[in-house]
Amino acid sequence: MVLDNLVSIPAPIDEAVPQLEPGTWQIARQITQERLTNPDVRNVWFYTADGPVYHTPEDEKSRLIMTPEEFSPVAQNVGEACRQLRATRNYAVPGDQFAQARQAVSEGKAIEVILENLGLQRHDNEFSFFDLPTTPSGYDRLNPDQRKLAEWAYGQGEDFAPAMNLVRTRGQDRPISVVEATRIWVLNPGYVQAKTAEGTALARASRLGRRDGGLGFGASDPGVDNSDVRVRGVRRVVAAEGGAAETLGVNFSELFGSQATNYGAMYDAMLKRPEDAVRALNELRAVGMREILKAYERLKK
Numbered sequence: 001m002v003l004d005n006l007v008s009i010p011a012p013i014d015e016a017v018p019q020l021e022p023g024t025w026q027i028a029r030q031i032t033q034e035r036l037t038n039p040d041v042r043n044v045w046f047y048t049a050d051g052p053v054y055h056t057p058e059d060e061k062s063r064l065i066m067t068p069e070e071f072s073p074v075a076q077n078v079g080e081a082c083r084q085l086r087a088t089r090n091y092a093v094p095g096d097q098f099a100q101a102r103q104a105v106s107e108g109k110a111i112e113v114i115l116e117n118l119g120l121q122r123h124d125n126e127f128s129f130f131d132l133p134t135t136p137s138g139y140d141r142l143n144p145d146q147r148k149l150a151e152w153a154y155g156q157g158e159d160f161a162p163a164m165n166l167v168r169t170r171g172q173d174r175p176i177s178v179v180e181a182t183r184i185w186v187l188n189p190g191y192v193q194a195k196t197a198e199g200t201a202l203a204r205a206s207r208l209g210r211r212d213g214g215l216g217f218g219a220s221d222p223g224v225d226n227s228d229v230r231v232r233g234v235r236r237v238v239a240a241e242g243g244a245a246e247t248l249g250v251n252f253s254e255l256f257g258s259q260a261t262n263y264g265a266m267y268d269a270m271l272k273r274p275e276d277a278v279r280a281l282n283e284l285r286a287v288g289m290r291e292i293l294k295a296y297e298r299l300k301k
Contacts, residue, residue: 006034008230013047013205014082015280017075020233025049025069028153028208028217031232032163042166043211045229049075050153051110052219053093053101054192055201061117062192065101066152066219067110073097073203079279082224085205089222093201101201111152115189117145127220128188131181134168136161138181149184153208153217167215182209185218 003024009016017025026034028048035042051072053065073093074081081091093101104110120128132150133139139160142150155163168178187204195202205224209216270277281289 003234005234006232007235008041008044008046008232009235010227010230011280012082013074013224013231014078016047016231017078018276018279019236020231021236023069024233025075026232027068028206029151029155029159029163031208032154032166032215033159036162036166041232042215045210045213045226046208047221047224047229047231048206048208049233050206050219051075051101052186052204052206053098053201054115054187054196054203055098055199056193056196058199062115062189062196063112064115064149064186064219065105065110065112066149067101067104071097071100071104071110073101074205081203085222085224090195090202090204093203095199098199098201111148113145113149115186115192117143118149118184118186119143119146120186120188122188123185126188126191127185129183129185132164132184133181134164134179136164139164149219153184153219179214182214183216185216185220187220 003026006024006026009019011019026046026048027050028046031041031046031048049069049072051065051067051069051074053067053073054062055065056062069075073091074085076097077094084091101110105112115128118128118130120130122128130146132142132146132154139147139150151157151160154160154167167182168180192202204219205221207218207221207223207229209218
């Protein structure tokens with residue numbers, strides 16, 4: 001089901017996700033479903049709520065669990081997850097979150113695949129991919145683990161064929177060219193084995209490609225700050241004074257245009273929501289704010 005009032009927020013994951021109503025951050029196949037009828041989101045990159053969890057059971061092959069937002073380690077602890085991803089490229093999944101992801105698999109709310117079963121092509125020491133054909137004659141030959149992951153990313157059951165046709169035609173009714181195959185990216189089995197041991201797991205972010213890039217899907221993204229990538233969901237609202245609903249997290253580019261010059265409104269918004277303003281800080285912004293305050297003190301003298 002496609003939700004109403006969806007917005008695409010251009011911000012780092014840990015800044016964008018707190019602006020969304022919990023449970024509305026869209027996973028890849030939800031965005032793909034919307035793309036069938038909404039051309040405006042076809043040529044946009046998205047960080048998605050899909051939660052890739054990699055682990056290696058003792059004496060077994062490495063595995064990938066894919067969860068919805070509810071069980072995604074990154075979504076559950078977005079601030080710490082993004083901090084670790086920036087610092088080390090991996091989020092060390094806490095034991096309770098790992099247990100929740102595995103429980104979700106047993107309840108049919110998540111999937112698990114064996115990486116070695118995906119017929120992977122090695123890209124480098126960290127990443128691999130497999131090509132996903134966009135015609136029935138191609139995708140009907142996928143093995144069970146390939147098909148399970150492909151359907152998770154693009155559409156399950158009857159939703160899969162229309163999704164593949166969308167990818168094939170780049171979302172256009174009369175394409176000039178077609179996409180014979182798109183790609184699904186994952187971590188190398190050897191990389192996962194080296195990074196997970198003794199019941200540990202690691203998580204990454206997920207990203208869904210845009211039309212110009214073939215609409216590929218990545219379950220292995222260490223990046224969380226790409227300004228060209230959006231997070232999609234329903235913007236969170238809170239009750240303001242007097243009981244009126246207000247949007248949590250002001251998008252100044254929407255309010256004031258690309259050159260957001262209403263600085264008074266910006267400061268007022270930050271003071272009204274200081275906790276959100278703090279969450280949006282990083283080291284560069286903090287240094288800049290200190291310099292602004294120093295300049296203000298000099299002006300008063």
